[in-house]
Structure formats: C-alpha cells, structure tokens
Amino acid sequence: MTETTFKSGYVAIIGRPNVGKSTLINRVLGQKLCITSRRPQTTRHRILGIKTEESSQLVYVDTPGLHTDGKRAMNRYLNRAAASSIDDVDVILFMVDGLNWTDDDEQVLERLKSNATAPVILVLNMVDKLSDKAMLLPHVEKITQEYTFAKVLPISARKGINVDELETEIKQLVPEGELIFPEDQFTDRSSRFLAAELVREKLFRQLGQELPYSLTVEIEQYKQEDELIRISAVIYVERSGQKSIVIGKKGELLKAVGREARIEMEGMFDSKVFLELWVKVRDGWSDNERMLKNLGYNDEL
Ligand SMILES: Nc1nc2c(ncn2[C@@H]2O[C@H](COP(=O)(O)OP(=O)(O)OP(=O)(O)O)[C@@H](O)[C@H]2O)c(=O)[nH]1
Ligand SMILES: [Mg+2]
Structure with missing residues (x-):
C-alpha cells in the first residue's frame, strides 16, 4: 500500500x-x-487527551465549563479558555445533561451560533440516570430547533454507553491527515501539571460543600531520584479560615488528600512517590489577573 x-x-x-x-x-x-x-468548575485549564489508533489520531480538547457568571478574574479566565477552544478544531462536541437545560447551556449554544465553523455533535450525557429514553425527546427537540447538528447522540x-458509537461518528467527521503528535504521547501536559491536578481533585472530593472555591495547587518541587519521585506541592487559599478547613482536625483531611493523591500519582507515573503538601494563604489571588498568571492561569493555551 502506498496511500x-x-x-x-x-x-x-x-x-x-x-x-x-x-x-x-x-x-x-x-x-x-x-x-x-x-462540583462545578472542576476543570480550569485546557488539556489535550490524545488517542492514537491504527488509522486515526484524535486529539480531544477538555475545556472548563462555560458559565454566565463572568465577574471574577478567575471566571473570565475560565470562559476565555473554553471559548477559544471552539476555534481551529475539526469537530465540536456540545455536551449537555440529558434532561436539564439552564441559562449556562443557552450561553454555550449562543457561542456556537456565532463562532462555530466545525460540525457540532450534540451529546446528551447521563442517560444512565433516565428510566425512559423517551424523556429525552422534548429536550432534544428544543435544542435542535435552535441549531443544526451534524449528529445527536445520547450517551453515558x-x-x-454509546461512547463507541460517538467515536465512530467523530472519525467520520475528521479529515484525512497525518499524525499530529507522536503516537505514544497521550497529553500535552507535563507530569508536574498532572500532579498538581490530582492534588486539586482530592481536595475537591474531600472537602465537599466546605470547599473554598478559590483554591489552587502549585508544584514547588518535582524531582526524579533513584527509587522515587519527590514532589512538594503548595495549596493556596485566600483566607486563614480556609487554611484550617483544608488542614482539617488534627491535620486529618490534608493527610487523606496526600495519601489519595500519592496513590494515584504512583499509578500514573509508574514509580514510588514521596509527596509533601503545604497550605499557604495568598489573599485575593482569584480576582487578580497578575497573581493568576503567576499561578499558571495564563492565556498561553
Ligand atoms: N450518572 C452519571 N454521572 C456522570 C456521567 N458523566 C459524568 N458524571 C458525573 O458528573 C460529575 C461531573 O463530571 P465532570 O466530568 O467533572 O464534568 P465536567 O463537565 O468536566 O465539569 P467542569 O470541569 O466543572 O466543567 C462527576 O461527578 C461525574 O462522575 C454519566 O454519564 N452519568
Ligand atoms: Mg471538567
């Protein structure tokens, strides 16, 4: 075969x-x-997830959720990161919850109407929560009246559920082309970045309703040694009250976060990990453009 x-x-x-x-x-x-x-607003940065198969390479772009509350600098950053990812892609998946339509969904649809040039697949997620698929019909009808989608697919x-079908549809819509990334690469993000994200995820999950919205994690040290990777991470909060919430009674919460994050890091990096966590207060970082940049929230997407 030549071609x-x-x-x-x-x-x-x-x-x-x-x-x-x-x-x-x-x-x-x-x-x-x-x-x-x-919790909403878990994703804060654009992340590429690369899937290479025998006859295709699809580069998925995860984005922060678009939302209407764009007042704080952090929220403006999230919306910019999400909106800019509509440009220069080959396929757009517009994901909605199977049943609930909100003002935020409406805002995303408006952006699609004015900016999308690539074909859009409407993906109705969480169908495992529906007792009857017919419940989707009025929902689908409402959305499809407003936009012409290349395809509409309910998934979980x-x-x-239906994820293979979705991938098949996507492959039909992407153009012929060569590898964009080396075939063994699965993301554009560094191990350092992924380590910080894992700590943030464990905090989001451990803290529940008490979670300070403005909390971020920065890796101060990431060092490959002979037998292990030594990682030191700083959790930034905005007030000292939040610091004690994150640390928890007798340090229990922070210890659990550290343990869970370390176990996942060891799986992800296939190595023993020594993880140290620190909590620091940095007042007002989430509404300050300059501090956001210093903490890695920049627009070099
Ligand atoms: N029942 C059910 N829950 C789901 C499904 N897909 C995702 N979830 C749950 O929905 C919650 C949100 O999922 P995420 O993947 O973090 O959502 P997201 O759209 O990336 O959210 P942001 O990053 O905040 O924009 C998590 O608790 C998931 O486990 C699904 O198909 N069915
Ligand atoms: Mg997300």
Whole structure:
C-alpha cells in the first residue's frame, strides 16, 4: 500500500460546568487524564487527551465549563479558555445533561451560533440516570430547533454507553491527515501539571460543600531520584479560615488528600512517590489577573 487513509484532527468538548466533559475524555482514552468531581468548575485549564489508533489520531480538547457568571478574574479566565477552544478544531462536541437545560447551556449554544465553523455533535450525557429514553425527546427537540447538528447522540460517559458509537461518528467527521503528535504521547501536559491536578481533585472530593472555591495547587518541587519521585506541592487559599478547613482536625483531611493523591500519582507515573503538601494563604489571588498568571492561569493555551 502506498496511500493510507489515516485521519487526524482536534475534537473540542464544550458545555456548561458539571455535565461530564472530563469524564468523557477519560472514558475515551481508557485511562484517567482529566480530574472530575461533583462540583462545578472542576476543570480550569485546557488539556489535550490524545488517542492514537491504527488509522486515526484524535486529539480531544477538555475545556472548563462555560458559565454566565463572568465577574471574577478567575471566571473570565475560565470562559476565555473554553471559548477559544471552539476555534481551529475539526469537530465540536456540545455536551449537555440529558434532561436539564439552564441559562449556562443557552450561553454555550449562543457561542456556537456565532463562532462555530466545525460540525457540532450534540451529546446528551447521563442517560444512565433516565428510566425512559423517551424523556429525552422534548429536550432534544428544543435544542435542535435552535441549531443544526451534524449528529445527536445520547450517551453515558460514566457507564460507557454509546461512547463507541460517538467515536465512530467523530472519525467520520475528521479529515484525512497525518499524525499530529507522536503516537505514544497521550497529553500535552507535563507530569508536574498532572500532579498538581490530582492534588486539586482530592481536595475537591474531600472537602465537599466546605470547599473554598478559590483554591489552587502549585508544584514547588518535582524531582526524579533513584527509587522515587519527590514532589512538594503548595495549596493556596485566600483566607486563614480556609487554611484550617483544608488542614482539617488534627491535620486529618490534608493527610487523606496526600495519601489519595500519592496513590494515584504512583499509578500514573509508574514509580514510588514521596509527596509533601503545604497550605499557604495568598489573599485575593482569584480576582487578580497578575497573581493568576503567576499561578499558571495564563492565556498561553
Ligand atoms: N450518572 C452519571 N454521572 C456522570 C456521567 N458523566 C459524568 N458524571 C458525573 O458528573 C460529575 C461531573 O463530571 P465532570 O466530568 O467533572 O464534568 P465536567 O463537565 O468536566 O465539569 P467542569 O470541569 O466543572 O466543567 C462527576 O461527578 C461525574 O462522575 C454519566 O454519564 N452519568
Ligand atoms: Mg471538567
């Protein structure tokens, strides 16, 4: 064979917070890359998840949830990161919750109307929660009246329902092309970044309703030694009251976060990990453009 019909392209997943965008990427990749939680606004940075198969390479773009509350600098950053990913991609997945339509969904749809040039697949997620698929019909009808989608697919990202079908549809829509990334690369992000994300995920999950929205994690040290990787991470909060919440009674909460994050890091990096966590107060960082940049929230996406 001289000619191949290899296909490759970028696939952006957009939608309001908490509809399951990151869960879908992990499901498609067959391994955890993106952090997920029950809390909205879990994803804060654009992350690429690369899936290479015999005849295709699909580069999935995870994005923060688009939302209407764009007042704080942090929220403006999240919206910019999400909105910019609609440009220059080959396929867009517009993900919604199977039943609930909100103002935030409406805002995402408005952005699609004015900016999307690539074909858009409407992905109705969480169908495992529905007792009857017919319940989707009025929902679908309402959304499809407003936009012409290349395809409409109900799925469950968590349970894996219809995800293969979705991948087949995507492959039909991406153009012929060569490898964009080396075939063994699965993300554009560094181990350092992934380590910080894992700590943040464990905090999101351990803290529940007490979670300070403005909490971020920075890796101060990431050092490969003979037998292990030595990682030191700083958790930034905005007030001293939040610091004691994160540390927990007798340090129990922070200890649990450290333990869970370390176990996942050891799996992800295939190495023993020594993880140290620190909590520091940095007043007002989430509403200060300069501090955001210093903490890695920049627009070099
Ligand atoms: N029942 C059910 N829950 C799901 C499904 N997909 C995702 N979830 C859950 O929904 C919650 C949000 O999932 P995420 O993947 O973090 O959502 P997201 O859209 O990336 O959210 P942001 O990053 O905040 O924009 C998590 O608790 C997931 O486990 C699904 O198909 N069915
Ligand atoms: Mg996410």
